[in-house]
Amino acid sequence: MTQKKISVSISQHSQAGIGKLVNQDALIAYVPDDSLLQSKGAVFAVADGISTSQFGAEASQIAVSSFLNDYLDTPETWSVKTSGFKVLLSINSWLVAQSRQGGHSFNQNKGYVCAFATLIIKSRTIHIFHSGDVRVVMLHKGIINILTQDHRQVYDDERTYLSAALGLDDHIRLDYLNVEAQLDATYLLLSDGVHEYLNNDDIIQTLEKLPSATCAQILCELATTKGSVDDASALVIKINDLPAEDRSEFYRYTKDLTPIISLEKGAVIDGLHVVRPLSKTPRSHTYLVIDQNESLYVLKTPSAEKSQDDTHIESMLMEEWVARRLNNAHLMTAPKLKTPRSKLYTLSHYVEAQSLAQWMEEHPKPSLNQVRSIIQQIATGLQVMHRAEVIHRDLRPENILIDDKGTVTIIDFGEVSIAGLDKVNANNTIPGSLQYTAPEYLLGDVGTAGSDVFSLGILTYQILSGQLPYGLKVSNAYSKKAQNQLKIRPLLELGIRIPEWSVYAINKALDIDPKRRYKEVSEFIYELNRPSSDFKPDHNTAWIDRDPVRFWQSVSTALLVVVLSLILNDYW
Secondary structure (H helix, E strand, O other): OOOOOEEEEEEEEOOOOOOOOOOOOEEEEOOOHHHHHHHHHHHEEEEOOOOOOOHHHHHHHHHHHHHHHHHOOOOOOOOOHHHHHHHHHHHHHHHHHHHHHOOEEEEEEEOEEEEEEEEEEEOOOOEEEEOOOOOEEEEEEEEEEEEOOOEEEOOOOOOOOEOOOOOOOOOOOEEEEEEOOOOOOOOOOOOHHHHHOOHHHHHHHHHHHHHHHHHHHHHHHHHOOOOOOOEEEEOOOOOOEEEOOOOOOOOOOHHHHOOOOOOOOOOOOOOOEEEEEEOOOOOEEEEEEEOOOOOOOEEEOOHHHHHHHHHHHHHHHHHHHHHOOOOOOOOOOOOOOOOOOEOOOOEEEEOEEEEHHHHEEEEEEEOHHHHHHHHHHHHHHHHHHOOOEEOOOOHHHHHHEOOOOOOOEOOOOOOOOOOOOOOOOOOOOOOOOOOOOHHHHOOOOOOOOOHHHHHHHHHHHHHHHHOOOOOOHHHOOOHHHHHHOOOOHHHHHHHHOOOOOHHHHHHHOOOOOOOOOOOOOHHHHHHHHOOOOOOOOOOOHHHHHHHHHHHHHHHHHHHHHHHHHHHHHHHO
């Protein structure tokens, strides 16, 4: 007997308000026809941008599209609640950051702000996330039930304002509700331009007496005829069929997924054939696997010691999620699985390359151009992460790969910090390796993009010299007093001859005080390659040490002139 799946009828419509050139609302409806329907469910969302803001429409579109894509990319082992919260917190942080960049962080009428509601049907459960005044309503057996509470504050008799919305504040108010899905029930997501002008009878009569395919449009038009001048959006979902009762979805997709303790060459799991083991550490085991299309992947599973460590498993799953969200040639990426996984593991695309640690052993005296190329590529990857409000926090030679063409890839996202998720991920541990971690982490700070700049500065220094700038002392500097006593050994003392301004840039990237350090990797890369406006050359330093490249270029030019002169003298 064929197993029942979720079956729904959908009607959706959105229109600009009277006299408005731009519709600030956005909506989305997605019912997967593959395993995603089982693992993630059907997703519906409506966003309502602030009509007075020029960015309202953009905020709404970003909210619904990003939520759908990022939610579907979350690990199958996460519950709907966990996935939804993580994704929405991340989206909220991005919207707030965009408003800050535009100078509108304290004005909701100008920034990237939108009310938002999403309804997810998974198995026989309705999951609702809500912030703002987009309303979720259920009609069942002739009775209207409002499932959400509007986040609106009364200002005076005529004016109200949003007390919660996506992009409004770093500390977002986000309501969550789950209820049992009802067969033959109809669920509606309505913007305030609709629900503020319709009563229960309007909704009941429209849904029960008019064609289901057009009922969303009719609701919006009815609201307009009853006085609405606002943008109007309606998403109507009628449940026609549901799968058999599942008493515990969460257990099914998390607890039943047991870790893989060990895999041997030739083993097969979920259609993936193990080619060979790659590494075994006290934290995790990795394997090279191949699928039926001969695509290679890295399969990671927790070690036996960490198989019951929820924090470690959470970190592993976060790593895969981040890898799916970021798309850049210099960042680790992860595939989207076509079938549900039967065990607890993560997948990423395989890169045939050696680690930066191995590369440095083979290249103890690299040229300045080689160093700049490697650092530039790492910086490019970091910029993509930082634009997505993601901090790597664990940059070290073992987490940088270099292939035979010189292409650099950043791997291992297990320690990342995502804006808006710090409270969710907090575990009171210092991220990364102590020799490469930014000193502010040792003081208990969350860290910023500038923290990754510090780690990048260490890598630059180490590639050039083969040594660490502060030795091993930085790993024991757990107080500001101890950190202020740290001193960088000058590169010149180590016999490293690079332009003086490059030394200046490296030292600034390595500044113990994050306030004096570069805030962005782009600033560091720019000044690594050319003198900054703040750079002041030390005229007591020999020319060969201030600018060895130009020095030797000048020497070569002078020698060439001498040789040519001698040749010409002999000729004449």
